[in-house]
Amino acid sequence: MKMTIHLLGRTYQFANLKEIMAKANEEKSGDQLAGIAASDNSERMAAKAALADALLSDIRNEPLLPPEEDEVSRIIESQVNEKIYTEIRNWSVAELREYLLHPKTTQPEIIRMSRGLTSEMIAAVAKLMSNLDLMQAASKIEVLTHCNYTIGQRGVLSGRAQPNHPTDDILGIKAALYEALSYGIGDAVIGINPVIDTTDSVREVMKMTKEVMQKWSIPTQNCVLAHVTTQMRAIKQGAPADMIFQSLAGTEAGNKAFGIHEQLLDEADDLIHRDGTAAGPNLWYFETGQGSELSAEAHYGIDQVTLEARCYGLARKYKPFLVNTVVGFIGPEYLYDNKQVVRAGLEDHFMGKMHLLPMGVDVCYTNHMKADQNDMDNLAVLLAAAGVNYLIGVAMADDCMLNYQSTSFHDIATVRELFGKHPAPDFERWLEDMGLMQNGRLTPLAGDPTLFM
Amino acid sequence: MRPGRREEWLTSVGIDVGTSTTKMIVSRLRIARMSSTFALPRYAIVERLIQYESPVITTPLIQDQIDELAIGEWVREQYLVANISPQDVMSGAVIFTGESAGKSNAAPFLQQIAEDSGAFVVATAGSDLEAVLAAKGSGAEAYSRESKDIIVNVDIGGGTANAAYCYRGNVIHTVTYHVGGRLIRLEPDGRVQYVASALEPWLRMNAFQLRAGERCTYDDLRAITAALSRSLLSGLSGAQGLPNGGDPAAELLRIGREKSRHKAPPIYTRLMVSGGIGQWFYAKEASPRSLHEVTVHGDMGPLLASALRESCDQMGIITAVPSQTVRATVLGAGMQSTEVSGSTVYVEDDILPLRNVPIIQLPPLDRTRTYEQWMATFGTFFEQAAKWYGGPSDSIASGEQRSQEMGIALPALQHLSYKAFDKLAEQLAAQFRTHCPHVETLVLVCEQDMAKALGHRLRLLLQGHPKLVCIDQIRVTHGDYVDIGLPVQDRAIPVMVKTLAF
Amino acid sequence: MxxxxxxxxxxxxxxxxxxxxxxxxxxxxxxxxxxxxxxxxxxxxxxxxxxxxxxxxxxxxxxxxxxxxxxxxxxxxxxxxxxxxxxxxxxxxxxxxxxxxxxxxxxxxxxxFSEVSPDLLQEMNLFTVETHYGDMETFLRRPDKGRRINDEGVALMREKCVHRPQVQIVVADGLSANAIESNIRDVYPSLMNALEVYGLSCGTPFFVRGGRVGCMDHIGEILHPEVLVLLIGERPGLVSSESMSAYMCYRPHAGTVESDRTVISNIHRGGTPPIEAGAHMGTVLYKMLEQQTSGIKLIM
Incomplete structure (x- = not known):
């Protein structure tokens, strides 16, 4: 691996792969906050040049966080198919990029190759890709998953109904859920972020969502996004959960800050397989987002794109039904403005898909970022073009519990129309039966939540 | 605050002494935190389990009077069978339903049973409350939560029919009639043993001749029960949609008609019948065909039930099936009579528990007056309140407490700035000091979440006299009585609100 | 009668x-x-x-x-x-x-992007110290800068404040000056009532401009309060831009972990009621002193 790069009349000397990976990133305030970003554009280009020539074996042979020290590294290592890896170990990252974008490289080739790649290799190639590269490569990969119903088909854009409420009021959650359903949103999941962390409250929300699903025969799945241990207690008490949720970080220390570790996830995995209410085989919902490791001071000087890829390496082990990056939630110290949010959204979607994960994106921002709803419109369209599995649906994009803005029921319906995309097939049939959709378009009845009262 | 109990389960009992039957349940209520760790703590009853259900026994009477000793003995037996002792019981209610509450010996006796049953058991009577409890116990309230329409639950026992109209999970109207199975008691041979005096004006208006000691025929009784059913249904529906309009005689049966004018009830679309009559109402067996079959319990109950069923059919009234019939009221009393106060409260040491605190309500703050004008009414209010609390004990529910405890309900006030809040506290303190220096304990029940702050401010203003209890997020009305139990889990304070007893 | x-x-x-x-x-x-x-x-x-x-x-x-x-x-x-x-x-x-x-x-x-008005600070009798936040862009990009009081501020605290107070109250703008403008008049006097009822003594309160939650630790190192309560503007949402949080900590110091802080959030007129929140803070602080701990170890 070349550590010295001559570029534009200057010489750049890099100490190690970690430094090259960090400096090759597009500009992110989080890398700057961590003090690992390129100091200027030229240095960034020098790092990209160094990375372009690096071999995949260079990346594997110089672990940024050794497996002996970190369980996420161990999980990623253990998933590598050695035969496939051997076939590509001498490829440069530049060659990997060109291979992925080559017209002859299609779904089957990428699926096979994915098994020979580590998360760090996938992060490396993302750093060499333009936004359009990320979209084109990702769009080649169709990831189907099945919990109660199947989502992820080409031509399908699903939506998570996210009917959060500031005090978890059951009626209030129902109200926003009915609104979501009336716009054709909720085929990915009916997923509530609870504000109350008690088993009793989580169980009540699980029960309510299941009752609504049963009353109206809605072909979807439910999830309450409490901490995994709270969900486990609720499930053990008999609460109906189709899948189990957890936020992930890309290092063992980061996960410790989330109160989780591999063994706990294994236990939860076992529980949801035994006591969950869904058919499966995909019974997990994971959320990630660039910057969470730095915010937990568990980043080891590794850049946030690479750490994000490592989250996907961990997620892959549990064959999730849904994974989404909550791209602009964590704040301007990690993603400063619209440009950084758009870039991160496309990177995360690509890297997730390269891990064969059912990637959705929570296209979102907080009010202290330099971004607004127009930027979310743009990113949602870009992601739809890239084949994102689902987006988050919040009433008018304004989440009254989490205090951030995402995409609205209207936005998902609009993006579907713009791209000729459909809800998941079973869900679309149900919408037709309810009189809410016809020929893939909302009918005049749509938008009236009292249909479900 | 003195540390209260840490257990999260409350044992609650319900005892229902009716005109014809008596029953009891023991339930366990679980109180749990229902707030985020970043919010003010809030507790709620999250689970209600039945631990024990007694058999339904015939209410023991001695010459038309309830046999107190027999009931007391029976309750003690049931406690043994249920394996609980009065010390375990943290909440609940003893109810005298229907006619039994009208019996002269009811009040002190009821109080006695309540006291024997556990320190926190509420003695209560009052047809509004019974109607509400029965609607909760019968499942009507829950049923209405899933429906767009109003459902009326009418709990018919031996003496009264308590109706509660439920809409979207709330009782929105109650009304009670003198309609019950034991208003007419008779021998298998048709000899009338007893006709309740409450029924007499109605009988006269309908030209029915029926006197104790005389005989009546099956057909007479059929005619009476059919007419009684029609009167009841007419009253319940406000005469809407009934053939030939309403039944003017229905008003003669309405309890409380001397005190308040009749108000048209809401229009309901479904009828649910609970209570002893409810049990027969839904029974599959054919209607009784002879006096012998009617008088299995020595009264007209079975015939009233079948007459009511027939009347419903004739009038096209749609019925719904309750989850409980004869036990509806006792279930409501045992499981649904307790609320939990907001958890940021102010309670001075060693005051709780408090029983039978009479509540007077500050006038509401409405659009007709400014905040200052509203506070200016406090003077008159406290002046009058002082007279009431200073008065002889006969104006208060149970004789023993005279003016030691004063309960004031604060109406909802919307958002208050601290300045406005402070003026409120100062005004309350000043008027209290002027008019009520003899009151030893002041209980403030706020509708909105402000009890702790108000308690602190009043404590600083009043300097330790009177003793203070400030609770919130409980809705009480003028004339209610409240019991306030020991805190569960240190902060969740069980509160039982009773509407006007006796 | x-x-x-x-x-x-x-x-x-x-x-x-x-x-x-x-x-x-x-x-x-x-x-x-x-x-x-x-x-x-x-x-x-x-x-x-x-x-x-x-x-x-x-x-x-x-x-x-x-x-x-x-x-x-x-x-x-x-x-x-x-x-x-x-x-x-x-x-x-x-x-x-x-x-x-x-x-x-x-x-x-x-x-x-707004600022707490000098009039309000004067009305509440709060003097002002600043962190190293510099300007708004730095404040947003560099949370670490908002966690340290600048040298001038440290000197001012040393000069004006009661040292080793039982309760130290600090107000900071955080991410919403609106939150302070809208709530401090209601929360602060209610908190003071509560402290009086519990018989707790209070140090010299002041305002931190450009403050983040972590500034508690730095202040703790300088004034050594037994308990510190920081009233700080939250990241604004669309339902309310006026939401304030109270972070409370027993003996805050460099290296205090987040789980050692007790938080009441969403304080505004449509959320956690400000006056009652102030009263509840008094109870929390009292229990912290009683149990000599805070955060997840505190038994409420």
Whole structure:
């Protein structure tokens, strides 16, 4: 691996792969906050040049966080198919990029190759890709998953109904859920972020969502996004959960800050397989987002794109039904403005898909970022073009519990129309039966939540 | 605050002494935190389990009077069978339903049973409350939560029919009639043993001749029960949609008609019948065909039930099936009579528990007056309140407490700035000091979440006299009585609100 | 004493209350559900003195031309502050709905970039220290800068403040000056009442400009309070840009972990009620002193 790069009349000397990976990133305030970003554009280009020539074996042979020290590294290592890896170990990252974008490289080739790649290799190639590269490569990969119903088909854009409420009021959650359903949103999941962390409250929300699903025969799945241990207690008490949720970080220390570790996830995995209410085989919902490791001071000087890829390496082990990056939630110290949010959204979607994960994106921002709803419109369209599995649906994009803005029921319906995309097939049939959709378009009845009262 | 109990389960009992039957349940209520760790703590009853259900026994009477000793003995037996002792019981209610509450010996006796049953058991009577409890116990309230329409639950026992109209999970109207199975008691041979005096004006208006000691025929009784059913249904529906309009005689049966004018009830679309009559109402067996079959319990109950069923059919009234019939009221009393106060409260040491605190309500703050004008009414209010609390004990529910405890309900006030809040506290303190220096304990029940702050401010203003209890997020009305139990889990304070007893 | 006029008055009161109850129930059954806070009400600036609105909180009207069940729609609207019942033109929201959302976003952004007025600080008798935040861009990009008081501020604290107080109160703008402007007049005196009732003594309160939560630790190192409560503006949301949090910690010091802090959040007139929040903080601080701990180890 070349550590010295001559570029534009200057010489750049890099100490190690970690430094090259960090400096090759597009500009992110989080890398700057961590003090690992390129100091200027030229240095960034020098790092990209160094990375372009690096071999995949260079990346594997110089672990940024050794497996002996970190369980996420161990999980990623253990998933590598050695035969496939051997076939590509001498490829440069530049060659990997060109291979992925080559017209002859299609779904089957990428699926096979994915098994020979580590998360760090996938992060490396993302750093060499333009936004359009990320979209084109990702769009080649169709990831189907099945919990109660199947989502992820080409031509399908699903939506998570996210009917959060500031005090978890059951009626209030129902109200926003009915609104979501009336716009054709909720085929990915009916997923509530609870504000109350008690088993009793989580169980009540699980029960309510299941009752609504049963009353109206809605072909979807439910999830309450409490901490995994709270969900486990609720499930053990008999609460109906189709899948189990957890936020992930890309290092063992980061996960410790989330109160989780591999063994706990294994236990939860076992529980949801035994006591969950869904058919499966995909019974997990994971959320990630660039910057969470730095915010937990568990980043080891590794850049946030690479750490994000490592989250996907961990997620892959549990064959999730849904994974989404909550791209602009964590704040301007990690993603400063619209440009950084758009870039991160496309990177995360690509890297997730390269891990064969059912990637959705929570296209979102907080009010202290330099971004607004127009930027979310743009990113949602870009992601739809890239084949994102689902987006988050919040009433008018304004989440009254989490205090951030995402995409609205209207936005998902609009993006579907713009791209000729459909809800998941079973869900679309149900919408037709309810009189809410016809020929893939909302009918005049749509938008009236009292249909479900 | 003195540390209260840490257990999260409350044992609650319900005892229902009716005109014809008596029953009891023991339930366990679980109180749990229902707030985020970043919010003010809030507790709620999250689970209600039945631990024990007694058999339904015939209410023991001695010459038309309830046999107190027999009931007391029976309750003690049931406690043994249920394996609980009065010390375990943290909440609940003893109810005298229907006619039994009208019996002269009811009040002190009821109080006695309540006291024997556990320190926190509420003695209560009052047809509004019974109607509400029965609607909760019968499942009507829950049923209405899933429906767009109003459902009326009418709990018919031996003496009264308590109706509660439920809409979207709330009782929105109650009304009670003198309609019950034991208003007419008779021998298998048709000899009338007893006709309740409450029924007499109605009988006269309908030209029915029926006197104790005389005989009546099956057909007479059929005619009476059919007419009684029609009167009841007419009253319940406000005469809407009934053939030939309403039944003017229905008003003669309405309890409380001397005190308040009749108000048209809401229009309901479904009828649910609970209570002893409810049990027969839904029974599959054919209607009784002879006096012998009617008088299995020595009264007209079975015939009233079948007459009511027939009347419903004739009038096209749609019925719904309750989850409980004869036990509806006792279930409501045992499981649904307790609320939990907001958890940021102010309670001075060693005051709780408090029983039978009479509540007077500050006038509401409405659009007709400014905040200052509203506070200016406090003077008159406290002046009058002082007279009431200073008065002889006969104006208060149970004789023993005279003016030691004063309960004031604060109406909802919307958002208050601290300045406005402070003026409120100062005004309350000043008027209290002027008019009520003899009151030893002041209980403030706020509708909105402000009890702790108000308690602190009043404590600083009043300097330790009177003793203070400030609770919130409980809705009480003028004339209610409240019991306030020991805190569960240190902060969740069980509160039982009773509407006007006796 | 118990003359007939008193009795009549009482009966009259009871009857009025009962009748009102019944009327309320009958005329508007849908209002039984707790009325939610409307956006408009929240968007109004806090008017200070008296309750600005004594009526039942109004709920935003819906735009659905012919809802299947109109009463049901009211019930849904009353149950949540979420923007529902908004209707659409094609798949897009109506203009008024779009503008309402943009209005709320504008208010939120302005809250981030606003400053706490010197008049308020004077009224509350708070002197000001600053962190190393520099300017707004640095403040947003570098949270670490907002966790350290600058040298001048440290000197000022040393000079003006009671050292080793039992309770130290600190106010900071954080991410919303609006939050401080809207809530401090209500929370602060209520907290002071609570401290007096519990018999706790309070040090010299002051204001931190450009403060983050972590500035508690630095202040702890300098003044060594037994407990510290930081009242700080939260990241503004669209429902409210006025939301404030209280972070409380027993003996804060460099290296205090987040789980050692006890937090009450969402303090504003549509969320956690400010006056009651102030009173509850007194209880929390009292228990911290009693148990000599804070955060997840604190038994409430």
């Amino acid at each position: 118990n003359d007939s006029s008193t009795l009549n008055w009482l009966v009259d009161q009871v009857m009025k209350a009962l009748e009102k109850k019944v009327e309320d129930r009958e005329s508007k059954p849908h209002m039984i559900a707790e009325a939610a806070t409307s956006y408009e009400m929240l968007a109004q600036s806090h008017s200070g003195e008296l309750p600005s609105d004594h009526s039942i909180d109004e709920v935003l009207p819906h735009n659905i031309p012919e809802p299947r069940w109109a009463e049901g729609m009211e019930e849904l609207l009353a149950s949540t502050p979420a923007r529902i019942g908004v209707w659409r033109t094609g798949t897009r929201p109506l203009t008024s709905t779009m503008l309402a959302l943009r209005n709320a976003h504008a208010a939120a952004i302005d809250a981030v």
